[in-house]
Amino acid sequence: MxxxxxxxxxxxxxxxxxxxxxxxxxxxxxxxxxxxxxxxxxxxxxxxxxxxxxxxxxxxxxxxxxxxxxxxxxxxxxxxxxxxxxxxxxxxxxxxxxxxxxxxxxGALGSVRPGAVVSAGTGAVAFGSDFGSGDGSVWRLVDGWGHVLGDRGSGAWVGLEGLRAGLRFHDGLPGGSERLLVEGEYAFRSTSHWPRRVMTGKDAPALLGSFAPRVTEAAAAGDPVAQRICAAAGESLAESLLSAARGIDAPSLVATGGLLAAAPVRDALEAAIKAAGFELSPAVGxxxxxxxxxxxxxxxxxxxxxxxxxxxxx
CATH class of the missing domain: 3.30.420.40 (ATPase, nucleotide binding domain)
Incomplete structure (x- = not known):
C-alpha cells in the first residue's frame, strides 16, 4: 500500500x-x-x-x-x-x-478546471488558469508580493492599516481612529513598541494579521475608519480576482481565506464582483x-x- x-x-x-x-x-x-x-x-x-x-x-x-x-x-x-x-x-x-x-x-474549485481564486489569509494572492498548455493558455498570478510590497486586502494589510489609523489618531491627523489606537495598545502595548514589533520581527506578517480581527470587529461595531479599511480590503481582493480571471472563458470565481469570515470584508468583495457582472461560487476547499x-x-x-x-x- x-x-x-x-x-x-x-x-x-x-x-x-x-x-x-x-x-x-x-x-x-x-x-x-x-x-x-x-x-x-x-x-x-x-x-x-x-x-x-x-x-x-x-x-x-x-x-x-x-x-x-x-x-x-x-x-x-x-x-x-x-x-x-x-x-x-x-x-x-x-x-x-x-x-x-x-x-x-x-482546492477551491474541487477539480482541475478553468477558474480563478483569490486567497485572503495572512497574505493575499489571486490566481487564474484554464490549465492549458498551448501558447494561448492562461496562468495568471496577481499580487502575493508580501506584506511590504503588496498583499492588498490581506489580514496583514488590514492589520497594518488598522495600526496606521490608530497612529493617525495618536498624532492628531485626519483619518485616525481612537478605537483602533486603544486596540493596538491593548495588543502591542504603548505605541513606542509598535515599530520594533511590526518592522523587525521575522513574524511580522503573522503579527499584523493577528490584529486584523480587531479591525473587522471595530468595523462591525460601527467604527467608520475601520469600515473604510474593510471595504477597501474587499474591493482590493475583487480587483485582484477579476484581473486573475482575465482571458478565461466563463471562469468560475471563488474566494477563500480566513479573513473572509469577516462580514465587512466579504460583503465588500461580493458587491464589487457583482458590480463587475460576475458572481462568486462557493469554495469547495x-x-x-x-x-x-x-x-x-x-x-x-x-x-x-x-x-x-x-x-x-x-
Whole structure:
C-alpha cells in the first residue's frame, strides 16, 4: 500500500495530510515558512514534513505521490531546488511542487478546471488558469508580493492599516481612529513598541494579521475608519480576482481565506464582483485540499497540468 501526500506551506504554518490504506488522515501541522536572506528555508520545512509523516506511520518508500504547495515559490525560492529537497525528504515515487496559488485554485474549485481564486489569509494572492498548455493558455498570478510590497486586502494589510489609523489618531491627523489606537495598545502595548514589533520581527506578517480581527470587529461595531479599511480590503481582493480571471472563458470565481469570515470584508468583495457582472461560487476547499487532489491525480495518471513557473514535476 502507498500513501498520497499533500503539503501546504504558508506564512503561519505547514499543514500536511495524507491518504493511506483507504483512510485520510487528520491534518497535522508544523511551524510555517522561515524566511531569511537566502529565501525560504525549505530544507527545514521538508524535514518537518517527513517527521510528521513518520509519526503518522508513513515512512520513506511508502509514498506513491506527493504535492508540495508553497507560498512564495515563485519569488522566494528556487523551484528546482525545492523539488529536489522535497522529493528527497519525503521519498515519494512522484513529486510535484506548485505555487500555493495553484493549489488554492484546485482546492477551491474541487477539480482541475478553468477558474480563478483569490486567497485572503495572512497574505493575499489571486490566481487564474484554464490549465492549458498551448501558447494561448492562461496562468495568471496577481499580487502575493508580501506584506511590504503588496498583499492588498490581506489580514496583514488590514492589520497594518488598522495600526496606521490608530497612529493617525495618536498624532492628531485626519483619518485616525481612537478605537483602533486603544486596540493596538491593548495588543502591542504603548505605541513606542509598535515599530520594533511590526518592522523587525521575522513574524511580522503573522503579527499584523493577528490584529486584523480587531479591525473587522471595530468595523462591525460601527467604527467608520475601520469600515473604510474593510471595504477597501474587499474591493482590493475583487480587483485582484477579476484581473486573475482575465482571458478565461466563463471562469468560475471563488474566494477563500480566513479573513473572509469577516462580514465587512466579504460583503465588500461580493458587491464589487457583482458590480463587475460576475458572481462568486462557493469554495469547495482550500490549498491543502488542492495539494491532496493534485497528489491524487499525479498518483493515478502519472502527471498533472504543467507550467514552467507554477508547476514543477519530478
Amino acid at each position: 502507498s500513501a498520497i501526500v499533500g503539503v501546504d506551506v504558508g506564512g503561519s504554518g505547514l499543514r500536511l495530510q495524507w491518504s493511506y490504506a483507504g483512510q485520510t488522515s487528520s491534518v497535522v501541522t508544523a511551524p510555517g515558512a522561515r524566511i531569511g536572506s537566502g529565501g525560504v528555508d525549505v530544507a527545514a520545512l521538508a524535514t518537518d514534513a517527513a517527521k510528521l509523516l513518520a509519526r503518522g506511520g508513513v515512512g520513506l518508500g511508502d509514498v506513491e505521490a506527493a504535492c508540495w504547495s508553497q507560498r512564495g515559490l515563485v519569488f522566494l525560492s528556487d523551484p528546482v531546488e525545492v523539488l529536489e529537497l522535497v522529493a528527497s525528504a519525503l521519498g515519494a515515487r512522484r513529486t510535484v511542487v506548485v505555487s500555493d496559488a495553484v493549489a488554492s485554485l484546485v 482550500g490549498a491543502l485540499d488542492g495539494a491532496l487532489h493534485l497528489a491524487t491525480l499525479l498518483g493515478e495518471t502519472g502527471t498533472v497540468p504543467r507550467h514552467p513557473a507554477y508547476v514543477h514535476l519530478a
